Amino acid sequence: MTTSSNGPYTMEKLKGTENYSTWKFSMKMVLIHEELWEYVEQETSDDKKGNKALARIALSVQPSVIPYIRTAKSAYEAWNNLKKKDVRRQRSMQKTRLTQEFVWN
Numbered sequence: 001m002t003t004s005s006n007g008p009y010t011m012e013k014l015k016g017t018e019n020y021s022t023w024k025f026s027m028k029m030v031l032i033h034e035e036l037w038e039y040v041e042q043e044t045s046d047d048k049k050g051n052k053a054l055a056r057i058a059l060s061v062q063p064s065v066i067p068y069i070r071t072a073k074s075a076y077e078a079w080n081n082l083k084k085k086d087v088r089r090q091r092s093m094q095k096t097r098l099t100q101e102f103v104w105n
């Protein structure tokens with residue numbers, strides 16, 4: 001297990017879709033505790049804190065996930081890029097499940 005030390009916090013780094021749900025909760029708690037969550041919820045003009053939020057997110061992912069956030073200019077954009085990737089995975093799983101149900105029925 002690869003962990004990330006975000007300040008006083010130790011959490012598993014985001015590997016991809018397999019641990020996204022757990023990572024998302026842990027990362028949200030870190031950002032709330034550090035008063036940075038607002039920079040994920042919406043685009044803001046505070047560059048210093050916004051950059052800190054972006055750095056927290058970027059430092060908590062494994063190298064294989066970096067391509068999804070590399071070009072993000074804000075924590076908001078990085079968070080949403082990761083969220084979109086998970087939504088696509090969920091839709092793909094749903095489609096596979098429906099196909100399997102159709103074949104079996």
